[in-house]
Amino acid sequence: MWGSLYTKRLTQDLDQWVAKGWVTSDNANAIRASLDNGHAASRLPTIISILGAILIGFAAMAFVAANWQDMSKALRLGLLFAAMGATYGIAIWTLLKKWTGFGETALLIGTGLFGANIMLIGQMYHLPSDFSAGMLAWGLGAAVTAWAVRSRSALIASQLIFLSWFFNDVFSETLQLTYLLPWLATTVLAFRINWAPAKHMTMLGLLAWLLGNVPVLTDMFALGPWEALTTVTFLLTLAWIAAIWGEASGFPFARTAQAYLSISVVVVLWFTQVADELVASHTTLTALALTIPLTLAAATFALRNIPQLKPLDILAFGALPALPLLAGFTMNEESGPVLWIMAPLILGLSIWLVTLGARQLNRFLVNLGFAAFGAEALFLYFETFGTLLDTAAFFLIGGVFLIAGAFLLQRMRQRTLPPPPASVATEEVAP
Amino acid sequence: MTRTRIIIGITVAVLFQTTILSQMVLGQVRLLNSPIEAVLKTRPVDPRDIFRGDYVILNYEMEQLRSDQVEIADNLKADQDIYIVLSLTSPYATPLKVLASPPGQLEAGQAVIRGTLNWFDGGENPTTDTDCIDCKNLFINLPIDSYFVPEGTGTDIEEYRNERALGVIVALNEDGDAAIKGLMLDGRKVYDEPLF
Numbered sequence: 342m343w344g345s346l347y348t349k350r351l352t353q354d355l356d357q358w359v360a361k362g363w364v365t366s367d368n369a370n371a372i373r374a375s376l377d378n379g380h381a382a383s384r385l386p387t388i389i390s391i392l393g394a395i396l397i398g399f400a401a402m403a404f405v406a407a408n409w410q411d412m413s414k415a416l417r418l419g420l421l422f423a424a425m426g427a428t429y430g431i432a433i434w435t436l437l438k439k440w441t442g443f444g445e446t447a448l449l450i451g452t453g454l455f456g457a458n459i460m461l462i463g464q465m466y467h468l469p470s471d472f473s474a475g476m477l478a479w480g481l482g483a484a485v486t487a488w489a490v491r492s493r494s495a496l497i498a499s500q501l502i503f504l505s506w507f508f509n510d511v512f513s514e515t516l517q518l519t520y521l522l523p524w525l526a527t528t529v530l531a532f533r534i535n536w537a538p539a540k541h542m543t544m545l546g547l548l549a550w551l552l553g554n555v556p557v558l559t560d561m562f563a564l565g566p567w568e569a570l571t572t573v574t575f576l577l578t579l580a581w582i583a584a585i586w587g588e589a590s591g592f593p594f595a596r597t598a599q600a601y602l603s604i605s606v607v608v609v610l611w612f613t614q615v616a617d618e619l620v621a622s623h624t625t626l627t628a629l630a631l632t633i634p635l636t637l638a639a640a641t642f643a644l645r646n647i648p649q650l651k652p653l654d655i656l657a658f659g660a661l662p663a664l665p666l667l668a669g670f671t672m673n674e675e676s677g678p679v680l681w682i683m684a685p686l687i688l689g690l691s692i693w694l695v696t697l698g699a700r701q702l703n704r705f706l707v708n709l710g711f712a713a714f715g716a717e718a719l720f721l722y723f724e725t726f727g728t729l730l731d732t733a734a735f736f737l738i739g740g741v742f743l744i745a746g747a748f749l750l751q752r753m754r755q756r757t758l759p760p761p762p763a764s765v766a767t768e769e770v771a772p
Numbered sequence: 773m774t775r776t777r778i779i780i781g782i783t784v785a786v787l788f789q790t791t792i793l794s795q796m797v798l799g800q801v802r803l804l805n806s807p808i809e810a811v812l813k814t815r816p817v818d819p820r821d822i823f824r825g826d827y828v829i830l831n832y833e834m835e836q837l838r839s840d841q842v843e844i845a846d847n848l849k850a851d852q853d854i855y856i857v858l859s860l861t862s863p864y865a866t867p868l869k870v871l872a873s874p875p876g877q878l879e880a881g882q883a884v885i886r887g888t889l890n891w892f893d894g895g896e897n898p899t900t901d902t903d904c905i906d907c908k909n910l911f912i913n914l915p916i917d918s919y920f921v922p923e924g925t926g927t928d929i930e931e932y933r934n935e936r937a938l939g940v941i942v943a944l945n946e947d948g949d950a951a952i953k954g955l956m957l958d959g960r961k962v963y964d965e966p967l968f
Binding site: 413414415418421422425426429432433436437448451455458459462463464465466467468469471478481482485486489490491495 | 773775777778779780781782784785786788789790792793796797800804915916917918919920951952965966967968
């Protein structure tokens with residue numbers, strides 16, 4: 342459906358671009374021909390078959406609750422192994438026929454059946470309800486399949502299963518380092534097959550691991566809540582600096598990694614100004630004394646040769662971990678962090694993000710900066726005027742404020758970002 | 773991807789997954805074949821949490837032990853594996869002592885079962901809610917906590933368990949691993965688990 346809509350729209354656009362002289366007739370015909378080879382429309386059967394695979398997986402798992410006591414254990418085991426083997430047989434057949442989409446679907450069903458078989462065998466032999474070990478075994482099976490045939494569906498399944506396994510153990514009192522091993526194995530494969538969704542899962546997995554371990558790290562190093570927030574900001578900032586360096590060094594996906602890390606930093610820092618429930622106790626200068634010089638050193642070392650960045654950027658990176666501690670030091674124990682200290686800093690951070698994004702030609706950072714600025718302005722409006730005005734006036738002024746803000750942001754964004762490359766195309770194509 | 777790569781790759785994946793599943797099955801079959809057998813007495817649990825679908829949550833009397841009932845080692849820590857030495861001379865197995873490490877050589881009529889120490893009190897913080905004020909109380913998890921039953925029969929078993937008439941027959945090996953072999957109601961074997 343989406344493929345045909347896209348084709349229709351592109352065909353209309355191509356007619357206009359040819360008329361304006363932006364695209365030659367030959368090039369337009371070549372583009373139209375590429376649309377006819379069926380690639381755009383071929384995804385729908387694959388998507389439907391994957392949905393079918395998920396339903397089959399659920400059906401197998403629902404078997405856990407079914408009464409199949411009438412069958413002998415040997416017959417049940419035979420059924421389980423035969424179903425799994427047959428599914429992988431179909432995967433071999435479809436992949437040899439070059440039906441990649443259906444092959445991936447069969448591999449996904451096979452992976453799902455493997456997980457269902459773990460549960461069913463556990464049920465048959467009354468194994469202890471060790472959810473964690475079962476998930477780990479399932480994830481390993483999926484990862485081996487992914488590596489063995491470079492399967493995208495098995496890879497994404499293994500990433501999700503390993504993440505569930507991690508979340509199951511995240512509330513324990515020990516640092517969950519073991520997750521990093523399967524995470525690394527799936528990350529290497531995601532980059533080897535160069536598949537964007539798996540790379541995104543890689544970033545999400547890493548961020549989930551980092552944030553999930555915060556309570557344990559806090560206990561391990563006897564950190565106060567503000568020191569914990571400082572440490573998280575510090576680690577995220579270091580990773581962000583590494584991603585900028587990675588982009589400058591030509592590493593793939595480094596720009597997307599920057600997006601994940603920058604938005605995580607902004608969310609953590611924004612959280613510091615509304616964290617009324619965190620008490621100011623245990624806030625010491627140690628974290629400040631350690632994190633700021635280390636961040637400054639890392640930023641100086643990694644970013645000094647990147648021409649788009651200025652000394653101000655290095656200073657700004659170094660200051661990021663200081664913001665949570667500043668909020669902790671200055672907070673009022675009854676009302677939380679002091680608004681007039683934190684709000685200008687968050688607004689300043691937003692503006693810096695816009696300028697950093699503009700110099701790096703990083704559209705995401707620019708948009709993030711504007712979004713953070715808008716969110717902070719709105720937050721300030723709610724915090725300061727919400728209690729002063731009556732309801733009708735509050736919403737009226739709020740509505741006007743939002744519309745004006747949106748208009749202003751769009752104007753600023755247009756001025757900040759470079760113009761689209763259309764004019765270049767005109768110069769090159771025009772006779 | 774080449775034809776050979778597809779065939780070999782998927783074969784490797786199937787072999788790996790089959791090995792994991794087979795290991796699960798064979799490990800349990802080996803344990804169920806063990807000649808050491810004990811019957812453990814169950815105890816009632818919070819009725820709001822007892823029945824989940826078609827399996828019975830099993831709690832055992834020996835999952836809560838007091839130092840005036842059994843000998844308890846001094847060096848126990850929460851979340852560690854512990855070993856309960858059992859006497860098999862009566863119809864129901866009775867705990868003799870709780871150790872932090874495997875007991876080594878056992879006497880005739882004894883067996884060992886491995887569990888996890890959830891937590892304990894007593895000693896430094898003696899409890900006052902029992903007859904024995906200075907006793908150490910152990911709260912233990914045995915890894916045989918669920919029993920899958922034919923659909924619709926779980927509630928009956930729950931009732932027996934809450935009347936303390938349910939015994940669980942377990943197979944044990946020398947390392948203290950346990951597997952459920954069957955159930956006893958009022959001293960009568962009602963479920964007997966076949967190996968295959």
